[in-house]
Amino acid sequence: MSSKEELLQKLHDTVVAFDEEGTRQAAEEIVSGGHDPLDAVMNGLAYGMETVGRLFKEQEYFVPEVLLCADALNAGMAVLKPHIPSSGGDNSLGRVVIGTIQGDVHDIGKNLVKLMLDVGGFTVHDLGNNVPYESFIEEQERTGAEIIGISAMLTTTMMGMKKVIELAKKKDPRIAVMIGGAPVTPNVVKLFKADGYAQSASTVVAEAKRLMGAFCPAQ
Amino acid sequence: MTLKERFMKRLIGGGTDFVPVGSTCAYGMVELMQRCGYERPLADTDPVAMAALSLAGHQYAGFEWVKAMGWDITSLSHAMGCSLGEPAIDLPYYIKTHPFEDRIEALDCPADLTERGRFPAFRRQFELIRQSVGNELAVFGMSEGPFTCAANLVGTEKLMKMTIRETAKVQAAMDVTVAAMIKAVNFAFENGADYYCIADPTSGTDLMSPRTWKQIMLPAMKKIVAEARGPIVLHICGNADMIVKMMCESGVAGISIEEKTNLEAAVETAHSMGVKVFGNVSSSDTLFLGTPEQCRAESLKALEAGVDFLAPGCGIAPLTPLENVLQMKEARDEFLPAATRP
Numbered sequence: 001m002s003s004k005e006e007l008l009q010k011l012h013d014t015v016v017a018f019d020e021e022g023t024r025q026a027a028e029e030i031v032s033g034g035h036d037p038l039d040a041v042m043n044g045l046a047y048g049m050e051t052v053g054r055l056f057k058e059q060e061y062f063v064p065e066v067l068l069c070a071d072a073l074n075a076g077m078a079v080l081k082p083h084i085p086s087s088g089g090d091n092s093l094g095r096v097v098i099g100t101i102q103g104d105v106h107d108i109g110k111n112l113v114k115l116m117l118d119v120g121g122f123t124v125h126d127l128g129n130n131v132p133y134e135s136f137i138e139e140q141e142r143t144g145a146e147i148i149g150i151s152a153m154l155t156t157t158m159m160g161m162k163k164v165i166e167l168a169k170k171k172d173p174r175i176a177v178m179i180g181g182a183p184v185t186p187n188v189v190k191l192f193k194a195d196g197y198a199q200s201a202s203t204v205v206a207e208a209k210r211l212m213g214a215f216c217p218a219q
Numbered sequence: 220m221t222l223k224e225r226f227m228k229r230l231i232g233g234g235t236d237f238v239p240v241g242s243t244c245a246y247g248m249v250e251l252m253q254r255c256g257y258e259r260p261l262a263d264t265d266p267v268a269m270a271a272l273s274l275a276g277h278q279y280a281g282f283e284w285v286k287a288m289g290w291d292i293t294s295l296s297h298a299m300g301c302s303l304g305e306p307a308i309d310l311p312y313y314i315k316t317h318p319f320e321d322r323i324e325a326l327d328c329p330a331d332l333t334e335r336g337r338f339p340a341f342r343r344q345f346e347l348i349r350q351s352v353g354n355e356l357a358v359f360g361m362s363e364g365p366f367t368c369a370a371n372l373v374g375t376e377k378l379m380k381m382t383i384r385e386t387a388k389v390q391a392a393m394d395v396t397v398a399a400m401i402k403a404v405n406f407a408f409e410n411g412a413d414y415y416c417i418a419d420p421t422s423g424t425d426l427m428s429p430r431t432w433k434q435i436m437l438p439a440m441k442k443i444v445a446e447a448r449g450p451i452v453l454h455i456c457g458n459a460d461m462i463v464k465m466m467c468e469s470g471v472a473g474i475s476i477e478e479k480t481n482l483e484a485a486v487e488t489a490h491s492m493g494v495k496v497f498g499n500v501s502s503s504d505t506l507f508l509g510t511p512e513q514c515r516a517e518s519l520k521a522l523e524a525g526v527d528f529l530a531p532g533c534g535i536a537p538l539t540p541l542e543n544v545l546q547m548k549e550a551r552d553e554f555l556p557a558a559t560r561p
Contacts, residue, residue: 018383059461062428064379071380103310108376108426130304155503155536156310182425182457183503191508 004035011044011076016051018068020075027079037080045076046119053116057202063108066201070115092123094212095145097136099127100181101160106153109181112201113149120205122147133164137171145175147196147211149204152181162192169193176211180204222283226357227413229527230495231450231472238522238529240551241282243359243416243452243475243497245534247290249309250541251275259308263289266343273348277356280541281548284357287348288341288407292363292418292534295396295403296371298336299329309537317374323381323388326372328398333406345410357414360407364419364453365396365439366427372396375421382431389435397439401446408449415449416475418534420456429461440469452497456533460484467492477501477532478517486525495527506543507536514543518550 002010007030014022023045030040052069055061061069096117100110107129117124125143127135136148148168152158161179168175178196179189189197196211198204220228226239252258255275257268269289276282288294291311297303300318319326329335333342341360348358363371369392370378381389404415421427422436444451450472458479459466466474467489475497476485482499489496498521500506505517521529529551535544 059424059428062424062431063426064383064428064431067376067380068383103304103307103313105304105313105315106375108379111376154313155507155533158503158536159309159538185501185504187504188508 001033002029004030004033004039007033007035008040008044008047011040012048012051015045015048015069015072015076016055018065018072020068020072023072023076024079027076031079031083037083041077041080041084045073045080049073049116049119053202056200063112066112067108070112073115073119093121094147094208095123095125095143096147096149096208097125097127097139097143097145098149098151099131099136100129100151100153101157101164102130102132103160104152104154104157105129106181107151109153109201110149110151113151113180113198113204116201116204117149117208120208122205122208133160133167136164137167140168140175141171146215147176147178147208150177150179152179152183155183158183158188161194165192165194174215176215178204178207178211221355223354223357223413226284230414236555238527238551238555239283240529240548241284242276242286242530242535243473243528244361244418244454244502244531245290245292245311246276246280246282246286247272247311247537248280248535248539248541248544249537250539251279252308254279254541259290259311260306263291263306263312264337264340266340266347269340269344270347270351273344273358274351277352280544284359284413285348285352286361287345287358287412288360288362289337292361292367292420293371294337294341295362295368295399298332298338299368299372299396299399301371311537314371317372317377319372320374320377323373323392326369326392326395328395328402332399332402338403338406342406342410345407345412349411358412359414359416359452360404360410360412361416361418362400362403364417364422365393365400365443366436367419367421368396368399369393370421375426379426382427382435386434393435393439397442400443404443404447404449404451408447412449414452414472415447416452416454417443418454418456423455423457423459424461425457429465432462433465437465437469440466440471444470454497454533463488464492467494473497473528475530475532478504479532482521482524482526490525496525497528497530498526499532500530500547502531502533502535502539506531507539509543511542511546514546515550515553518547519554522551522554
């Protein structure tokens, strides 16, 4: 039987190698061996995804590889999650409402950002794609999220992000809004008065943490 | 020499010292729609309205060549089975469904492809444009490229994963979209296009690795170029630094790139391979959101970097101010010696 350290390494390696079956098996061994499933998520799966993020940043991996790594991670999560006892409280780093803006059905980038935030310790409320402007605000109100994340793939739909930012700030200036997507540049962020920006999924967790430090939670 | 002669000489002839200004991507601008009196959705579907908007680019924006075949990149996918989302005056058609998501093997190139979707309207649009411009202006056709089309039909995420796990199936799907692409390209040439722009944003390096581009896109583009009855320009969004050389190797007459690509390096690579460069004034940051001064400055920068055709880096956003777009021509006129201006 493999030791806990070996299994954690196996979880990491199989996620990086997008070996879905290998990740599932390692996760099952964690459970059958009586090891801590939360430890396996954080120091096996999430650690693997961190490596994937680095490889993505270094342009060794591209979106297809990251998508397959995400599938492996999800396969491991499906095995481990039912065995993680609920802490009874909210121990996440923060809450994020995320979605692709109205008129835009592209969601690969948004899904990767969601995954990175999830793995990075945030609670993510995903509204999907083609999300009406008001729905971001309604979901923020429902969940008490500190951050709204908006994605746009098209220059034509990008202007909608500005409208959501205006709506959010009108409701509560303490809500942090971060934006991203192919047409979004630092200049757009400035013009739209967004609080945060991630050029790619690999930098989104750091940016979300920065926003959590910079903004008071909108409770 | 007419503008068309000068344009074509620069694209495929011996070259001139004249840098044409225009757009090799979509320019469905609301201000142009208002000027010519035809707004979306009519300007997307009705040949008279479509032709009027094509010509408005020349009449009001100073473009020295004009575009046919709509103001979005969905027409080929639509003709092959995708349904489209409803356009608004400031929102082009977009892909709504991926009909081959669970049956990639069933993907097929329809025999009557150019009788489907908006192709009959495009045919009439070409005719109307030609009646108006005669041989004075170059006219181009455009659609989404083979990988983007396959991604629309199968689903982008699914196809992206398959590029690694099920390459043979992706190749088979690409064989179909390449065949469709060749039909669309030659449809345009038969109807009076002077060149064809293939826009393939989904194969850009924001999504696809250069190794996959080499394996899947390069042979596809080579085949299309070999079968096309006229010159091809390839547009790729985002940072194309890692694939510029391969884009040129495909045999295209020109490449169209965004501001995220290193223009000086791209020009050097392209010119060494006999390929022309279109670009690369930022569609979003500068033309859409910038000031006229910024548009002029960025246009001059592109001219100084050696661009062959001064153009936006990508499709022009619908709500882009016309005043900003006009700065491209102003900058070109300022840059070129008076004797070479049209």
